[in-house]
Amino acid sequence: MPSLVDPDERGDAPKPRPVTAPERLFSLVLALVATDTGLTKADILANVQGYRQRFLIAGPNGSLERQFERDKDDIRELGIPLETVETPDDPGSNHHLRYRIPKGLYDLPADVTFTPDEVSLLKLAGTVWREGSLSGESRRALIKLNSLGVDSSEPVLGYAPLLRTRDHSFDPLSKALDRTEVVAFLYLKPGKRKPLRRVVVPRALVQHEGRWHLYATDEVAHAPRTFLLSRIVGAVKVVPAAFPSPVTDAANDVSAGTAADSARALAELEELWASNVAHVLVQPGTDAAVRLGARQSGIPATDPASSPERVVHFTDLHVLADELAAFGPEVFVVGPPALRTAVTSRLLAVRDAHSPDLPVGAAGAAPRRRLTQSKTQPATTAAQSRIASDQLTLLLSLVPYLIEQGRVTVTEVAEHFDLPPERVRSLVSLIALSGIPGETRQYLHGDLFDILWDEFELNDRIVLTHQVAIDDSPRFSAREAAALIAGLQYLSALPDNADTDAIASLMAKLTRGASAPPTQLAVARRDGGATRALLQAALTSGMQVEFDYLNARGAQEHRLVDPLRIESVDNDWYLRGWCHLREAVRTFRLDRISDPRTTSRARSMHAADILLPDTLFQASSGDLDVRLELETAALPLLADYRPERSVPVGTGGHTRTTLRVAHSHALKRLVAGLAGIVTVLEPAESRRVVAEWAAAGVAQYTDAPASEE
Structure with a gap:
């Protein structure tokens, strides 16, 4: 059986095997779970694998x-309950402070179990966060879920x-x-x-x-x-030595910080959405007519497909103005007047920034809205921390799985x-x-995990014969549970998941676990x-499906499609086929x-036979640079377009980059929807197309009567 190689003071002794960060963290967790009274910092540094060598x-x-x-911070981030115990004879002294991990708080509660259907739904909820800052939490939550062996x-x-x-914030x-910080x-x-601060x-x-x-x-x-996160400017900073003051919401007589906060926030946003109404006219048969028709609210026109009238609810006037400006001349805002003004100002900014009389590169004269300034982070350190956290989660999850399985390949x-x-x-x-220092502080055989080495090395079979300190699946961290709960909320719109009681029960299990x-964290x-x-x-x-489709160029076509995958990105839904x-x-x-229907013909292509790209939109040889x-x-707003050859300008507040777009129709919508933020430099033809699109939008309002709303 392989054995640990300890440091030796003899000059001819073999060099100690380097201890990796995941191994050090694993040894620390084992040692702190195994102790009832706790270990001092000196005990840990002198005896625990990964520290004692140094x-x-x-x-x-x-x-x-x-x-x-x-x-310690890394362990607590994973939801491991690291406690400190003061010595009765020396209260308040950090020198004699003892550390431990209570096993009862570490283990997943016995009453938190999951059925195969629930595991399937949780795995889907975890994939919701495959991009962004919560991807690590959801990934580790699914690793812990796998430890149950279901x-x-x-x-x-x-x-x-x-x-x-x-959003950077x-x-x-x-x-x-998560830390209740100011x-x-x-x-x-x-x-x-x-x-304002x-x-x-x-x-x-x-x-x-x-x-x-x-x-x-x-x-x-x-x-x-x-607060809308996209309006937070600059870095979010923790206020040092500040403690949250107790607050009671007078309207609800509920103390701040309860589990009802996310529900209350969504309810208030929903109420705001219902109270804000925009009236617009659209050109029939255009992209605006189809897409805003899908959001038609209130009392729709007799024939929404042909009528130019649209009633749209909104939460934020300026966000809706961005969206409507992207439609250019396809949309005319009837009211409210503030929305009309906001759309017009955006179109004017785009038109003027792309005027043929304006030298390329001088577009900075156009008024720009402020955005959160990105901050360069030490990527290497962050990546190493993520790898160590994932590895530690795997180790802590693999042990109870192997114990439960008994014998597994x-x-x-x-x-x-x-x-x-x-x-x-x-x-x-x-x-x-791995194991614990034990009474001798030497990591002897009885203090280590053990397996049947012959079975492992000759038959590729794992049989755990001795376990140390841990034998149950670890609890989820607060952020891991929150990521899965928010993912479940997002999935609850699916007819397959219409059983709200079952989803509520699953959320309650995650909370207890x-x-x-x-x-x-909540999603509407x-x-x-x-x-x-x-x-x-x-x-x-x-089965195959057929439907009428308005493509990005504004042309209506009839399509026959073998459906392969349905994808959703935030609020938008897509069919890959x-x-x-x-x-x-x-x-x-x-x-x-429009007019979708299922045919009587079986599909001829299957997802298993086709390698679907990871991204929704792919470049082609006919794309425009x-x-x-x-x-x-x-830059994150352009992630779907995969910007290339990005170069900072001046002090780095601005960047020049290259996009590959399928055609100018898509480009003019993109730029008009990001008025004051994005400017086309070249080719000249693209600048002209964008300028004409914005100018056509502005022209609608030149001689139009003022809104009476």
């Missing part, structure tokens, strides 16, 4: 102590949901929310040119109408306020945890060489409508589809 008995250990402080039932066929968190706000940031209110206590992060909002207690007004473990077999072998070898109350329900339900049914039955008209895989926006200049903080 510990100097009579020398300075400052760097090692700082390493231990960072490791195989999932068949997943929802052909569905790939996605929630994005592209999301990650620091979510961490401040934070400060600059906030640019609608219609204002100068941002706000000092708040975050209470919930909620997504409504596809955009993230912060619900917080304003520490100056001592009242709840809601490497291949079976690899399939269950979705890992390469070599990774599984490496993890098992590491576990078998978390090491702390889940971070208040967004229904894909009848079109989504019809396409999902066709996917399940394996084999188009028989184009004889290739194509992506269709559901709000551009366009050079743009934009605020550096706005």
Whole structure:
């Protein structure tokens, strides 16, 4: 059996085997779970694997102590309940402070169990966060879920949901929310040119109408306020030595910080959405007519397909103005007057910034709205921390799984945890060489995990024969549980998940299985409508579909499609399928589809036979290369277009980059919707197309009578 190699003072002794960060963290967790009375910092540094190799008995250990402080933070981030115990004889002394992990608070409660159907739904909820700052939390939550050894039932066929968190302030706000910290940031209110400093206590992060909002207690007004994350300017900073003041919401007589905060925030946004109404006219048969028709609210016209009238509810006037400006001359705003003014000013800014009389590169004269300035982070350190956290989660999850299985092959473990077999072998070898210092502080055989090495090395089979300290699945962290709960809320719009009682029960299990109350994170329900339900049914039955489709160029076409996958991105729904008209895989926006119906013909193409790209939109040889200049903080807004050759301008506040777009029709919508943020530099033809699009939009309002609303 392989054995640990300890340091030896003899000159001819072999060099000690280097201890990796995941191994050090794993050894620390084992040691702290195994102790009832706790270990002092000196005990840990002198005896625990990964520290003792660098510990100097009579020398300075400052760097090692700082390493231990960072490791404590990493462990707590994973939801592991690290406690401190004061010595009765010396209260308040850090020198004799003892550390431990109570096993009862570490283990997943015995009454938190999941059925195969629930596991399937949770795995789908976890994939919702495959992009953005919560992707790590959801990934680790699913690893812990795998430790239970419950195989999932068949997943929802052909569905790939996605929630994005592209606002720079999301990650620091979510961490401040989890830690109950006071934070400060600059906030640019609608219609204002100068941002104001706000000092708040975050209470919930909620997504409504596809955009993230912060619900917080304003520490100056001592009242709840809601902030749109896209209007937070600059960095979010923790206010040092500040403690949240107790606040009671007078309207609800409920103390701030309860689990009702996210629900209250969404309810207030929904009420605001219902009270704000816009009246617009659209050109029949255009992209605006189809897409705004899908959002038609109130009492629709007799024939929405042909009538120019649209009634649209909205939460934020300036966000809606961005959307309507992108439609250019296809939309005329009747009211309210403030919305009309906002759309007109955006179109004017785009027109003037792309005027042929304006030299290329001088577009900065156009008024620009402020955006959050991105901050360069030390990517290497962050990436190493994520890798160590994922590895530690795998180790802590693999142990209870192996105990439960008794005898299992490497291949079976690899399939269950979705890992390469070599990774599984490496993890098992590491576990078998890990343990606790024991009474002798020497990591003797009885203090280590052990396996049947012959079975492992000769038959690729894992049999755990001795376990140390842990034997149950770990609890979810507050952020891990919150990520899965928000993912479930997002999925609840699916007809397959219409059983709200079952979803509520699953959310309650996640709450009970978390090491702390889940971070208040919520997503408003967004229904894909009848079109989504019809396409999902066709996917399940394996039948072809046909429909009329308004493409991005504004042309109406009839399509016959083999449905392969339904995808959602925030508030938008898409169909990926084999188009028989184009004889290739194509992506269709559901709000551009009309008159969909299932045919009596089975589909000829299947997702298993076609490699679907990871991104919704792919480049082609006929694409147009366009050079743009934009605020550096706005780069995430172009992520779907995969910007290339990005170069900072001046001090880095602006960036020049190249996009590949299918045609100028898509470009002019993109630029008009980001007025004052994005400017086309070249080619000249693209600048002209954008300028003419904006000018045509402005022309509608030149001689139009003022709105009486």
